[in-house]
Amino acid sequence: MIPFLSLLFGSFVGLALGLTGGGGTLLAVPLLVYGLSIAPHEAFVISLAAVGAIALIGLVQRVRANQVEFSTGTLFALAGMTGAPLGIRLASKIPESILLLLFAVLMCLIAGNMWRQSLKPFSTQSDRKTSTCQRDENGKLKISSRCAVIILGAGLGTGVFSGMFGVGGGVVIVPALIMFSGMPIQRAVGTSLMVIVFTSLSGVISHFIAGEGISIQTTLLFILGGIVGLTVSNRISRQISASMLQRVFSVCILLVALFVISKTLM
Numbered sequence: 001m002i003p004f005l006s007l008l009f010g011s012f013v014g015l016a017l018g019l020t021g022g023g024g025t026l027l028a029v030p031l032l033v034y035g036l037s038i039a040p041h042e043a044f045v046i047s048l049a050a051v052g053a054i055a056l057i058g059l060v061q062r063v064r065a066n067q068v069e070f071s072t073g074t075l076f077a078l079a080g081m082t083g084a085p086l087g088i089r090l091a092s093k094i095p096e097s098i099l100l101l102l103f104a105v106l107m108c109l110i111a112g113n114m115w116r117q118s119l120k121p122f123s124t125q126s127d128r129k130t131s132t133c134q135r136d137e138n139g140k141l142k143i144s145s146r147c148a149v150i151i152l153g154a155g156l157g158t159g160v161f162s163g164m165f166g167v168g169g170g171v172v173i174v175p176a177l178i179m180f181s182g183m184p185i186q187r188a189v190g191t192s193l194m195v196i197v198f199t200s201l202s203g204v205i206s207h208f209i210a211g212e213g214i215s216i217q218t219t220l221l222f223i224l225g226g227i228v229g230l231t232v233s234n235r236i237s238r239q240i241s242a243s244m245l246q247r248v249f250s251v252c253i254l255l256v257a258l259f260v261i262s263k264t265l266m
Helices: 002-020 024-035 040-064 070-092 096-119 145-165 170-181 185-209 216-236 242-265
Strands: none
Touching: 002 024, 002 040, 002 216, 024 040, 024 096, 024 216, 024 242, 040 070, 040 096, 040 145, 040 185, 040 216, 070 145, 070 170, 070 185, 096 145, 096 170, 096 242, 145 170, 145 185, 170 185
8 A cells, every 4th residue: 555655645746846847845745744654854855865856857858958057057056965964964953843843834935935926927038137147148157256155055055955854945946046147947947957956866865874764665656656747747737827837736735734734733
């Protein structure tokens, strides 16, 4: 029964991730904790491993479409890889009940952000005048010292959250890349996948170095289910608008967050 549920729950996460472009991984931890009775600390790392594997598949597709900005992504990823181990160490010192409550609060904040994005979608073009970092006439980013510090700071914060809560951080990385670097939305999504892959890898490696094991079978089945969900989402997404999907999913995230809060407090 557990192998079947691992596949099923993984497919839910992959489906949500594929349909919304970010935030689907927020469902992974509640499904692992309450659906498979896995301890929160282990669930965070299983989620992180699954997120990284699924993001890697998406990254390959984006690279082929020339939608990844490697220079900016490398800066963001280096900071994220530094932050992920810090997040894991921090999470290990926090009681599981408090950690779940903090995770639920994060879910509520992301749900609100997704709802606002659905009402005012990002432009398909970058806004070079209002972004913190500037680009030349060819669209290449001018990485000044101030620009590099801002990108590294945003990457570090994203890495810490990824390590603590097992989330990929796409719902944070994409807006940050657009806001700070003036990157077009399609390249921001592709570049965020690159960051997620390296941040997740750093977090998982740090977890094993700390001597804490996870269920390999559950992790692999969860990843396999996520791949199936991604495949299905490609067909569904063509028939439903992105803004509508974001609204529906933001409500789902909020409901799950309230469920986590009620279960934790009870």
